[in-house]
Amino acid sequence: MSTVNMSIELANLLESEKVNHQLSVSQLVEKILERQEGVLTSTGAIQVETGKYTGRSPHDKFIVSDSLTSHTVEWGDVNQPFSSERFDALYKKVLEHLKEQNELFVFNGYAGADDKYQLPIQVVNEYAWHNLFAHQLFIRPEDTKLKNDAESFSIVSAPTFKAVPDIDGTNSETFIIISFERRVVLIGGTEYAGEMKKSIFSVMNFLLPQNNILPMHCSANVGKEGDVALFFGLSGTGKTTLSADATRRLIGDDEHGWSSTGVFNIEGGCYAKCIQLSKEKEPQIFNAIRFGTVLENVVINSNTRIADYNDNSLTENTRAAYPIQAIDNTILPSVAGHPTAIVFLTADAFGVLPPISKLTKEQAMYHFLSGYTSKLAGTERGITAPQATFSTCFGEPFLPLPPTAYAKMLGKKIDEHNVNVYLVNTGWTGGEYGVGERMKLVYTRAMVQAALEGELISVDTVQDPIFGLEIPAHVPGVPDEVLQPVKAWKNANLYEEKAHQLAQKFTKNFERFANVAPEISQMGGPIISK
Ligand SMILES: Nc1ncnc2c1ncn2[C@@H]1O[C@H](COP(=O)(O)OP(=O)(O)OP(=O)(O)O)[C@@H](O)[C@H]1O
Ligand SMILES: O=C([O-])CC(=O)C(=O)O
Ligand SMILES: [Mn+2]
Structure with missing residues (x-):
């Protein structure tokens, strides 16, 4: 044929x-x-169920x-x-x-x-x-x-x-x-x-x-001065949540390209996770769920047609799909200049990565190639305990070309435009999943805000003893003890044990890149991984 x-x-x-x-x-x-x-919900959205495949x-x-x-x-x-x-x-x-x-x-x-x-x-x-x-x-x-x-x-x-x-x-x-x-x-x-x-x-x-x-699995927004920020991260790490920010205009929540003139959104809409969505914590997303929005696998009351965002009986992966215009502060067309800051998001269920740290060039390349996050119990069939996953370039399922092709382009662009790179852990603190708790969204927002406003460029830092990352000693609006994982844990020995476990996983995973990027594996990875 x-x-x-x-x-x-x-x-x-x-x-x-x-x-x-x-x-x-x-x-x-x-x-x-x-x-x-599908059916009409109380806010005018359309609710649908997808049966067996909810992801x-x-x-x-x-x-x-x-x-x-x-x-x-x-x-x-x-x-x-x-x-x-x-x-x-x-x-x-x-x-x-x-x-x-x-x-x-x-x-x-x-x-x-x-x-x-x-x-x-x-x-x-x-x-x-x-x-x-x-x-x-x-x-x-x-x-x-x-x-x-x-x-x-x-x-x-x-x-x-x-x-x-x-x-x-x-x-x-x-x-x-x-x-x-x-x-x-x-x-x-x-x-x-x-x-x-x-x-x-x-x-x-x-x-x-x-x-x-360079195509990127990231969200993007732009501040009043035209300063563009990118948020890379695997599913559930906070791309959509953190890019919706009342003080910055949204470029896009998930997929972007970076050309010789700047970044642009690949899409015309957003696909937000709805599980435990609340008007207080995520007002822009909450308000976008109105006429024209598709609510996928969100449970609604059969009589009042009011959505129950806490109900995960169909799936954890409940979603709202809406046009970008449903967010009130966007930039249209969704095109902007070169980024001044890049944030790598990770939801670390070991609770050992610092909630925010500044990366050197080598660390940035190391963490981009690694693409670490945790899959959490319950979100995928067969996963009963948090499982470290490494998804290269924070988007392995979507990359047809070898990861180094994308990583080389990113490295060049970071150099060319002098971009500051941060690693933000939106996952657990004070203990691993089940013991500690998820980092409070208000804290993560405060840390991201400080980074994007350039407040962390020249601050006192403390080096993470295992991962070698530079942790800001103070961030406005965040208690100091939240910033350093060892202080957030009650039991320092247990913290150290878990941190070593994760460091070993990083090192083992990076073996696949050790030959292509020896200087990055030597200078960008954990400083102790025994
Ligand atoms: N500290 C935190 N930072 C960011 N998100 C948090 C935090 N604590 C809890 N959350 C929740 O985690 C989820 C992050 O999901 P979000 O939709 O932003 O992920 P995403 O990176 O856009 O994923 P996907 O690529 O699958 O769309 C939201 O439900 C958010 O409310
Ligand atoms: O692709 C999806 O279904 C949701 C998403 O954005 C991701 O997994 O990165
Ligand atoms: Mn998203």
Whole structure:
């Protein structure tokens, strides 16, 4: 089957009368209610449930190995290869499945807020609510005519189509497959909407470096002086929460590019975690949950339709998807200058990393390549105790290229623009998970504020005895004893034991980079890891 045939088949399908093109938010909300895909909540949002898949499904993700990817992609457990032949066969089946539906929904828009580097995208959905999600998360076009249609990447999503692994070559009934030759992302078997945005992020992680742009799994905001800050971090570490800040304008909450002129958001919306959301602690996000917002797997009262953000009975990973305009202080288009500060976020469940520290150039590269955080009990099946994970560049699941390709670009840019880099632990303090407690959000906000206002550039510091990180001795609004982990723990010996355990994990993990970056592993890692 040739490329031409497949794209003609898709084009033919999209000409059919049953296809709803570019519906407005109101029209999509009407469709969702009419089709009983979701319900209206007390604040006017749409609530939906996704069934079995309430998070991304990394083992079901593939990239087609073809002339564009076979020699460039870092193949392995994260980037699993899929053959072109099998892709075409499955693509054909999915298109046939879509042909059988009474209605389909298509959104055309962009990824990339900087119009010099925009990728036109087309999202073809079986569900109206998935199309509302796409409308809110991607960049909505201002005019009806889109540029570069031939360049456009299509997401073809068929959640009710289930693959048969033995026949289709997938890992399960679910699949997320990217073909760079076909410029198609094929999704089936899962209703979790995050797959759509994260697969386009993977696409951008492959394409942007070709234009010398660094793609980043980070949030970004900008202060009154035009000072830009980036917050890197794995899921749940605080990118969305900390980038929503009444004193700074939001650029974006999850995916950005850094070009020769500055940073830009890849998306047109945000995807915020809702578990234990409160108006007091996170007012911007709380208020964004209104008409047009999609609430995924949040439990609502069947009568009053009021959301209960404390209810985790469907999943810990409850989400709200809203357009960036739903946050009141944003910058539009979401483009800004070069960063002056970078924050690496980690949720350390050992409770031993300092809540804020300043990094040397080598430490910055070390921690970027390491990408440490903890997966917490309960958030993933099979995890009963906190588990240290290392996800390189704070985004391994989304990186098709070797991690050092991204790390080298970051290192160069940090040097060029003299960026200050901080490591912020939003995880546990005073003891490990189950014993200590999560760092108070007000403290983390105070520490981040001090860093972004340049107050930590020349302060007295204390060196962390194990990780070698420079810890500010004082931060306005934060008790001194919170700043140094050893002081926050009741039992100093236990602290030391846990800290050594974590240091060893860092050292062991970094063995994969020891040859590519010996000076970084020697000067950037723990100073004691025995
Ligand atoms: N000290 C803290 N700092 C940041 N977040 C905290 C803190 N304490 C608790 N939290 C909670 O942790 C969660 C952080 O999630 P957030 O949505 O910001 O993660 P994220 O990095 O954007 O993840 P994802 O990439 O999955 O979207 C929020 O629910 C927030 O309320
Ligand atoms: O991708 C998702 O489903 C949520 C997210 O932002 C992440 O995991 O980093
Ligand atoms: Mn987020």
